[in-house]
Amino acid sequence: MSEDTATIGKSYFTPFNIIAGLIVIMGLVLTVIRFTGGLAATTNLSDYNPWGLWIGFDLLVGVALAAGGYVTSAAVYLFGMKKYHSAVRPAILTAFLGYALVVLALHYDVGRPWRLPYPFIVQQGTTSLLFEVGACVALYLMVLFIEFTPVPLEWLGFKHARNLVVKLTLLLTVFGVVLSTLHQSSLGALFLIAPSKLHPLWYSPYLPVYFFVSSIIAGLSMVIFESTLSFRFFKHKMDESHSAEKDTIALGFGKAASFVLAGYFIIKVIGISAGNQWHFLTTNYGLWYLVELLGFVALPCFFYAVGVRDKNVTLIKWTAFWTVIGVVINRFNVSMIAFNWHLPSSERYFPHWMEIGISVFIVTVGLIAFKFIVTRMPILYEHPEYKDAH
Amino acid sequence: MESAIHTLHEFMFRTETITYLIIVAALFAITGFWLFLTGRDEE
Amino acid sequence: MSISRRKFLGWLGAAGLSTTLSKAASAATTKHFTGYPDSVGVLFDNTRCIGCRKCEAGCNKVNELPAPDQSFDDLTVLAQQRRTTARAYTVVNRYDKVNHPKGPLYGKIQCNHCLEPACASACFVRAFDKTKIGAVTYDETVCVGCRYCMIACPFEIPTYEYYKALTPRVMKCTLCYPRISKGLLPGCVESCPTESLTYGKRRDLLRIARERIHRFPERYVDHIYGEHEMGGTSWLYLSAVPFREVGMREDLGVTPAPELTAGALSGVPIVVGMWPVLLTGIYAISKRKEKIASAEKEQAVTTAVEQAKAEAEAQLAEALAKAEEEKKKAIESEGQKALKEGDKPQAEEADKTETEEDS
Ligand code: SF4
Ligand code: SF4
Ligand code: SF4
Numbered sequence: 001m002s003e004d005t006a007t008i009g010k011s012y013f014t015p016f017n018i019i020a021g022l023i024v025i026m027g028l029v030l031t032v033i034r035f036t037g038g039l040a041a042t043t044n045l046s047d048y049n050p051w052g053l054w055i056g057f058d059l060l061v062g063v064a065l066a067a068g069g070y071v072t073s074a075a076v077y078l079f080g081m082k083k084y085h086s087a088v089r090p091a092i093l094t095a096f097l098g099y100a101l102v103v104l105a106l107h108y109d110v111g112r113p114w115r116l117p118y119p120f121i122v123q124q125g126t127t128s129l130l131f132e133v134g135a136c137v138a139l140y141l142m143v144l145f146i147e148f149t150p151v152p153l154e155w156l157g158f159k160h161a162r163n164l165v166v167k168l169t170l171l172l173t174v175f176g177v178v179l180s181t182l183h184q185s186s187l188g189a190l191f192l193i194a195p196s197k198l199h200p201l202w203y204s205p206y207l208p209v210y211f212f213v214s215s216i217i218a219g220l221s222m223v224i225f226e227s228t229l230s231f232r233f234f235k236h237k238m239d240e241s242h243s244a245e246k247d248t249i250a251l252g253f254g255k256a257a258s259f260v261l262a263g264y265f266i267i268k269v270i271g272i273s274a275g276n277q278w279h280f281l282t283t284n285y286g287l288w289y290l291v292e293l294l295g296f297v298a299l300p301c302f303f304y305a306v307g308v309r310d311k312n313v314t315l316i317k318w319t320a321f322w323t324v325i326g327v328v329i330n331r332f333n334v335s336m337i338a339f340n341w342h343l344p345s346s347e348r349y350f351p352h353w354m355e356i357g358i359s360v361f362i363v364t365v366g367l368i369a370f371k372f373i374v375t376r377m378p379i380l381y382e383h384p385e386y387k388d389a390h
Numbered sequence: 391m392e393s394a395i396h397t398l399h400e401f402m403f404r405t406e407t408i409t410y411l412i413i414v415a416a417l418f419a420i421t422g423f424w425l426f427l428t429g430r431d432e433e
Numbered sequence: 434m435s436i437s438r439r440k441f442l443g444w445l446g447a448a449g450l451s452t453t454l455s456k457a458a459s460a461a462t463t464k465h466f467t468g469y470p471d472s473v474g475v476l477f478d479n480t481r482c483i484g485c486r487k488c489e490a491g492c493n494k495v496n497e498l499p500a501p502d503q504s505f506d507d508l509t510v511l512a513q514q515r516r517t518t519a520r521a522y523t524v525v526n527r528y529d530k531v532n533h534p535k536g537p538l539y540g541k542i543q544c545n546h547c548l549e550p551a552c553a554s555a556c557f558v559r560a561f562d563k564t565k566i567g568a569v570t571y572d573e574t575v576c577v578g579c580r581y582c583m584i585a586c587p588f589e590i591p592t593y594e595y596y597k598a599l600t601p602r603v604m605k606c607t608l609c610y611p612r613i614s615k616g617l618l619p620g621c622v623e624s625c626p627t628e629s630l631t632y633g634k635r636r637d638l639l640r641i642a643r644e645r646i647h648r649f650p651e652r653y654v655d656h657i658y659g660e661h662e663m664g665g666t667s668w669l670y671l672s673a674v675p676f677r678e679v680g681m682r683e684d685l686g687v688t689p690a691p692e693l694t695a696g697a698l699s700g701v702p703i704v705v706g707m708w709p710v711l712l713t714g715i716y717a718i719s720k721r722k723e724k725i726a727s728a729e730k731e732q733a734v735t736t737a738v739e740q741a742k743a744e745a746e747a748q749l750a751e752a753l754a755k756a757e758e759e760k761k762k763a764i765e766s767e768g769q770k771a772l773k774e775g776d777k778p779q780a781e782e783a784d785k786t787e788t789e790e791d792s
Contacts, residue, residue, distance in 0.1 A: 038595060041598075047516065047592040050584055080719030111597075125558050127402045127406055127553075129698070190584075208700065396467070
């Protein structure tokens with residue numbers, strides 16, 4: 001008896017659980033501060049800087065990095081790349097969790113979160129890009145939820161319901177891609193209305209296209225990056241086909257990412273040319289822009305290519321990680337670093353530690369949920385009863 | 391009705407509202423139409 | 434015809450849609466809107482302003498805003514550049530470094546009540562309304578608090594009550610909408626002792642402003658700020674020095690805010706309309722390929738099987754033929770043997786009989 005409790009106690013106090021537990025406790029405390037003291041108590045937001053980390057990271061980065069869901073399901077179900085099938089479920093799960101957390105994070109950011117449904121049920125501001133983003137994110141969250149349901153349904157053994165949902169795959173995938181195209185691009189389009197505030201190197205009428213294309217890059221890279229992590233931490237949960245397809249996925253997605261990055265590089269340069277912004281390249285902002293363009297677009301494009309040609313999966317994995325960082329930097333640039341560039345440094349924004357704390361808390365909640373689901377439900381392996389059922 | 395619109399904002403609000411309604415209808419319609427179109431396909 | 438729309442549709446065109454589409458989409462905005470015909474505004478003339486902050490006090494009073502940190506009589510606050518806050522809809526700033534014979538100039542900041550308000554265009558619950566009279570009003574009962582209006586406003590006017598936990602509002606000048614609807618003057622205009630502020634129909638204000646520039650060309654720069662900026666604003670400004678020297682941005686352009694997003698918005702229905710067609714098409718192609726591939730595979734298998742069968746049959750036949758031959762040979766040889774052997778006994782028998790007969 002005493003031995004038993006000892007082992008149970010031990011299994012609960014793993015390093016992951018301890019750290020995650022501490023972060024969750026911190027998050028709950030910060031949540032209380034946020035909703036009793038207001039945004040002023042927890043953030044460095046100001047009248048000049050109405051959007052900070054919770055939009056720049058939680059919304060923009062969150063949505064971009066959750067793009068793996070639509071990219072993978074489109075590749076497998078629409079483009080018929082069946083050999084990547086084992087990547088679909090992890091990607092859908094990440095996307096679903098990602099979007100759910102984005103919506104959760106928005107509750108912290110907006111002034112009156114219980115009014116979040118107002119744009120749909122009370123008064124529609126249809127001229128706003130944010131309306132479009134909101135509508136698409138809400139709908140896509142639902143689509144992802146339905147796309148994800150076969151997993152818990154298999155887990156719980158509800159065969160009928162599961163097969164019904166699987167029949168909808170094509171419809172859901174098409175809807176998912178349509179909605180993703182719309183809101184991924186519209187997140188960039190949000191900034192179209194502020195040409196006087198965003199640095200000309202980042203402001204471009206192509207912003208929606210940039211955001212959409214880079215979301216594909218982010219999605220592809222995240223799938224590679226994630227499967228690496230999953231393989232490391234949940235290897236025991238993977239069935240043969242998942243472990244075996246892992247490298248195929250890295251090679252295939254790496255190749256796609258490389259080529260999309262090449263296209264992205266071209267349209268970025270064309271954007272500079274179309275706006276005739278060349279002269280900004282010699283300024284400090286220009287230098288930083290070149291770091292982004294050369295260091296986080298051109299470089300990973302090249303490394304992916306080398307990795308694919310040499311079948312060097314390790315290089316591809318590291319490049320995926322690098323590319324993900326690049327997308328994060330791009331979103332930070334547009335929403336924070338190059339935004340309000342005209343203001344004196346005393347008026348510029350830097351996140352409060354509590355803002356960072358809440359963001360870390362939300363990411364941690366996502367990791368806990370991911371771990372909970374992956375260790376229980378058929379994500380990294382196929383449920384024995386539904387093998388070859390697709 | 392035309393004469394009542396004085397700002398581009400108002401104009402866009404009206405047209406966009408209608409556009410969104412059409413979009414929703416279109417999504418249902420095209421799904422239905424696809425089913426109609428492929429209704430007699432043999433697998 | 435904004436550049437952005439053309440570019441965006443150009444991209445869509447590259448994605449396989451025809452140019453007729455882009456023509457159709459931009460046709461929606463070839464109409465020119467000039468705003469509500471009899472809307473009002475205020476003209477601010479900085480050659481008359483003495484920086485007394487009386488307008489700030491008047492605004493504070495009529496809008497029942499919280500008392501300021503420093504009294505409105507205290508002019509030392511002018512040493513710093515200030516902006517609108519959640520407690521002050523309007524502020525006056527002093528600009529010392531201007532090239533002006535009569536010393537420093539002053540500027541007054543408040544909502545400009547744009548003819549095409551960026552804030553209204555950006556708000557996803559339509560909390561802002563460009564009213565017929567000209568004021569841009571805000572409805573706190575629907576506001577979600579996303580603060581996109583603050584991102585959008587090129588004049589950095591709207592502010593937010595960050596310090597309120599549960600009921601924060603966006604705060605900005607209302608052009609004293611409740612007062613002007615009743616025929617009263619805006620609070621700031623009423624309390625201005627020098628007639629720096631002139632309230633009236635925007636149309637008339639433009640005329641007055643032009644006249645002043647015309648009569649005193651040496652006193653003013655030849656520009657009415659707000660006539661065209663961001664598509665035009667209800668507040669108009671005259672200045673003795675270039676506007677950038679009194680803290681006003683000259684690089685905003687004349688494109689009305691809604692036009693900046695029109696291109697992206699017009700892409701939405703195109704994506705919704707064409708993506709399902711495109712994607713289902715790709716799906717159909719990939720499925721067909723798959724079918725062909727599997728059919729080919731099947732074909733290959735059957736032919737292989739048939740070939741194998743044929744070969745096997747041929748082999749069998751050969752083997753059979755061989756066997757037959759061998760059998761024949763065997764039989765033949767057996768037969769001969771038998772024949773030979775048959776001869777022998779006969780001969781023997783014959784011998785025998787012969788011997789028997791002999792004995
Ligand atoms: S100045 Fe800013 S807040 Fe005022 S109407 Fe224009 S966009 Fe809106
Ligand atoms: S903060 Fe309020 S008024 Fe401003 S855009 Fe958001 S919902 Fe509209
Ligand atoms: S018009 Fe009214 S609300 Fe606006 S600054 Fe003047 S007094 Fe204040």
